[in-house]
Amino acid sequence: MTRLTVNNEAVEYRMPPETPLLWALRDASNLTGTKYGCGTGSCGACTVDVDGRAVRSCQLTIAAAEGAFVTTIEGLSRDRAHPVQLALIAGNVPQCGYCIPGITMAAAALLKRDPMPSDAAIRAAITNICRCGIYPRLIEAIQRAGR
Numbered sequence: 001m002t003r004l005t006v007n008n009e010a011v012e013y014r015m016p017p018e019t020p021l022l023w024a025l026r027d028a029s030n031l032t033g034t035k036y037g038c039g040t041g042s043c044g045a046c047t048v049d050v051d052g053r054a055v056r057s058c059q060l061t062i063a064a065a066e067g068a069f070v071t072t073i074e075g076l077s078r079d080r081a082h083p084v085q086l087a088l089i090a091g092n093v094p095q096c097g098y099c100i101p102g103i104t105m106a107a108a109a110l111l112k113r114d115p116m117p118s119d120a121a122i123r124a125a126i127t128n129i130c131r132c133g134i135y136p137r138l139i140e141a142i143q144r145a146g147r
């Protein structure tokens, strides 16, 4: 059994310890806002916050995450929309939307440590892949969210 805190609630996963956190969140916790894209750590669709850092949950086993505080997109916006979400909407950023939860989690983690990130800092921190090509609008929106 693996114990974590997910979106401020204690959870126990009765799954093999090598289970990626992504699948524990989706299959056991029914937190399907965290998306599966590549499964190899490349796309960022599965990004969640683990102890204050943006982490690709397909690459982290639940055993490695034991005791961690995990926030998913559902937890980020439980009470009200996060500033990143408001800025994404205001900037008409999302297209198909599949990558947006992961990008939102990565952007929220970035803004916690750097509220006024430069273009270069955003490009370095947000390496998530978007096949719709929203990147120029995305950078503007992240900077707006930090103001």
Ligand code: FES
Pocket (backbone or CB within 6 Å): 035, 036, 037, 038, 039, 040, 041, 042, 043, 044, 045, 046, 047, 056, 057, 058, 059
């Ligand atoms: Fe985890 Fe692509 S699904 S990085």
